[in-house]
Amino acid sequence: MRWLGxxxxxxxxxxxxxxxxxxxxxxxxxxxxxxxRGNVDIDDWAVAYPETDVVRLAGKSIYVLHDLKTL
Incomplete structure (x- = not known):
């Protein structure tokens, strides 16, 4: 569990x-x-995971990414 807003x-x-x-x-x-997925997730199973995603929690949109340099 974690605090969100x-x-x-x-x-x-x-x-x-x-x-x-x-x-x-x-x-x-x-x-x-x-x-x-992140930079170490290179095996075949990892293609099932996107490089970024948007999550909605507590009425907020959160852009999820691994490396800030990709913005």
Whole structure:
């Protein structure tokens, strides 16, 4: 759980460098997950994850990315 503005959220995000798909599987057992791939996520399984995403939480849009240099 983490603080988002004025309330708590239980929606974990993984901003790249997942490492292996089992990490996301474990997080999904806890709550819905938004995950994007990072520079170490180069194996075949990683293509299932986008490089960026937009998440809506608590009425806010959050642009999720791994590397700020890609902006």
């Amino acid at each position: 004025t309330r708590w959220t239980t929606s974990p995000s993984r901003c790249g460098d997942i490492g292996r798909p089992e990490i996301i599987d474990a997080l999904r057992r806890i709550a819905p997950v938004t995950a994007i």
